Amino acid sequence: MGAAQRTAAHGRTEERMKTTAFAGAIVTAALFALAMPSLATPALAASAGSKSAADEPVTWSVAPADANGPDDRSWVESKLDAGESTTEYLAIRNLGKTTTTFALTAADGYLTTTGRFNMLQAGQESVDAGTWITVAKEVTVKAGGTEVVPFTITVPDNATPGDHPAGIAASVSTTGTTSDGTQIGVESRVGFRVMTQVTGDLAPALSIGRVTSEYTPSWNLFTPGKLSVSYEVTNAGNTQLSISDSLDAESIKRGDVFPGETRTISLDPVAAWPLVVISKQLTVAGSVPSDATLTVAPATETVSAIAIPWLHLAVLLGIIAVAAFLILARRRSSAKIATLLEQARAEGRREQAEAVRG
Amino acid sequence: MGAVTLAAVGGSGFAAAADYGDQDVDVSVDIAKIDNGALALTVDSESAALTEAGSTATERQFTGTLPTVTVTDTRDPEDIPEDTYWYVLGSITDFVGDDGQAPIDSAESFGWTPEITEGDPGNVSAGSPIEPGEGFVDPEILSMAYDSKIINPDGSWSASADLKLLTGADVAPGEYSATLTLSLFE
Numbered sequence: 001m002g003a004a005q006r007t008a009a010h011g012r013t014e015e016r017m018k019t020t021a022f023a024g025a026i027v028t029a030a031l032f033a034l035a036m037p038s039l040a041t042p043a044l045a046a047s048a049g050s051k052s053a054a055d056e057p058v059t060w061s062v063a064p065a066d067a068n069g070p071d072d073r074s075w076v077e078s079k080l081d082a083g084e085s086t087t088e089y090l091a092i093r094n095l096g097k098t099t100t101t102f103a104l105t106a107a108d109g110y111l112t113t114t115g116r117f118n119m120l121q122a123g124q125e126s127v128d129a130g131t132w133i134t135v136a137k138e139v140t141v142k143a144g145g146t147e148v149v150p151f152t153i154t155v156p157d158n159a160t161p162g163d164h165p166a167g168i169a170a171s172v173s174t175t176g177t178t179s180d181g182t183q184i185g186v187e188s189r190v191g192f193r194v195m196t197q198v199t200g201d202l203a204p205a206l207s208i209g210r211v212t213s214e215y216t217p218s219w220n221l222f223t224p225g226k227l228s229v230s231y232e233v234t235n236a237g238n239t240q241l242s243i244s245d246s247l248d249a250e251s252i253k254r255g256d257v258f259p260g261e262t263r264t265i266s267l268d269p270v271a272a273w274p275l276v277v278i279s280k281q282l283t284v285a286g287s288v289p290s291d292a293t294l295t296v297a298p299a300t301e302t303v304s305a306i307a308i309p310w311l312h313l314a315v316l317l318g319i320i321a322v323a324a325f326l327i328l329a330r331r332r333s334s335a336k337i338a339t340l341l342e343q344a345r346a347e348g349r350r351e352q353a354e355a356v357r358g
Numbered sequence: 359m360g361a362v363t364l365a366a367v368g369g370s371g372f373a374a375a376a377d378y379g380d381q382d383v384d385v386s387v388d389i390a391k392i393d394n395g396a397l398a399l400t401v402d403s404e405s406a407a408l409t410e411a412g413s414t415a416t417e418r419q420f421t422g423t424l425p426t427v428t429v430t431d432t433r434d435p436e437d438i439p440e441d442t443y444w445y446v447l448g449s450i451t452d453f454v455g456d457d458g459q460a461p462i463d464s465a466e467s468f469g470w471t472p473e474i475t476e477g478d479p480g481n482v483s484a485g486s487p488i489e490p491g492e493g494f495v496d497p498e499i500l501s502m503a504y505d506s507k508i509i510n511p512d513g514s515w516s517a518s519a520d521l522k523l524l525t526g527a528d529v530a531p532g533e534y535s536a537t538l539t540l541s542l543f544e
Binding site for chain 1: 394396397398399400401402403404405406407408409420422424425427428430437439442445447449450451453495496498521523533534535536537538539540541542543544
């Protein structure tokens with residue numbers, strides 16, 4: 001091997017050592033991150049009484065899977081006919097130190113007011129896609145192990161076409177250990193969405209409800225005030241919609257709304273001059289995430305706000321008042337001067353007349 | 359260009375050391391990519407008890423602490439799809455008495471103040487406090503400012519919350535219980 005080649009090989013070795021050191025750090029960090037919760041346990045367990053296996057923290061993750069294990073999906077989406085059924089899987093990984101039994105629940109899904117997916121909690125009754133999912137009531141997973149559990153989605157014969165959201169989750173519940181005071185049981189769950197689209201007539205539609213607008217004037221004559229607009233949008237169709245809106249300007253994406261849901265959306269305040277009546281056009285548009293070929297008729301609404309330019313009028317009035325004062329004062333003083341001149345002339349004439357007489 | 363120059367310099371060095379012999383030893387380690395990282399939730403196996411504190415003549419107040427919840431993300435950022443967000447939200451049932459008392463409406467009486475106990479507050483926030491009476495509707499206890507891929511390197515985030523139940527002084531005494539559900543979704 002020539003000297004140049006040897007040096008190049010040495011360089012490569014250094015590269016590799018750096019890379020392996022870096023990867024090693026990642027492994028350590030990952031292990032550390034996983035180990036952290038158990039470090040936190042002793043402090044908390046001590047306050048609740050003696051430490052036992054039941055007091056160990058539980059760490060788990062849930063992901064969509066196929067029969068062999070987790071696949072790379074973030075959630076489950078199925079397109080089914082009414083009356084059809086399909087089998088999907090979820091993988092539960094127990095990353096804690098003790099064998100744990102997890103309860104499995106499925107329920108109707110919905111989007112919160114901030115657009116986050118959630119599913120109904122225990123005690124709330126599911127009426128739609130949540131009732132279509134059949135899954136074992138519980139599963140026991142060994143420490144460090146993964147269990148793949150099948151679940152079936154059975155679409156009823158009379159299901160309406162369109163998107164039906166549901167969720168499935170694995171949960172652990174705490175049991176009260178002290179009977180002192182009022183108990184709050186904590187049910188913690190990790191899950192994912194199960195979206196089922198029933199084939200048939202997909203009819204996306206949206207409508208605007210209440211629109212409110214408010215004008216806030218500026219205290220500076222030379223800067224515009226602000227117009228704040230908020231509106232209610234209802235998904236009146238049977239598909240999930242991605243909403244975007246525009247107020248005589250560029251379109252802004254606002255998130256998704258499930259069929260039948262209503263969301264209140266507030267726009268960032270826009271600059272507007274107080275031109276007595278401000279009128280802008282609000283356009284709310286939707287698109288169907290599951291099918292780009294479907295179009296949704298946008299909804300428009302004229303937003304008006306009364307914006308009397310009080311400050312500008314006050315300043316204008318002030319200017320007029322000052323000008324009027326100045327004009328009047330000038331007139332008075334010139335009138336005074338004219339009078340004085342007249343008197344002076346009369347004086348002069350009198351003196352002249354006296355001089356002539358004398 | 360730089361590499362060639364280095365080799366030339368090194369070349370002369372090696373030439374000088376030729377008498378001592380030279381052995382490049384290749385050190386390499388194959389660290390397999392962690393294919394099975396996961397987004398996981400950790401909770402302590404404890405319930406939260408509310409004890410009376412700070413009551414006045416017209417209102418009774420009960421406070422407690424939510425056991426810490428921790429989210430860990432050990433996935434390879436390459437494996438995380440764009441525009442995905444995880445979050446933990448809470449929901450609570452009404453407080454039901456053990457002896458037929460009228461249930462205490464959580465929307466009118468229950469609130470919490472979440473706080474981050476671990477994690478970069480620039481990336482993940484604790485969610486706004488809810489005062490009893492505001493209505494406890496799906497508040498977030500851990501929510502991110504960016505997306506899962508961007509904050510993934512931080513690895514671990516924890517939050518806890520101070521819980522508060524505020525009732526009228528005429529609330530029927532007894533043991534009440536409710537279930538607070540914490541949900542991690544992405």
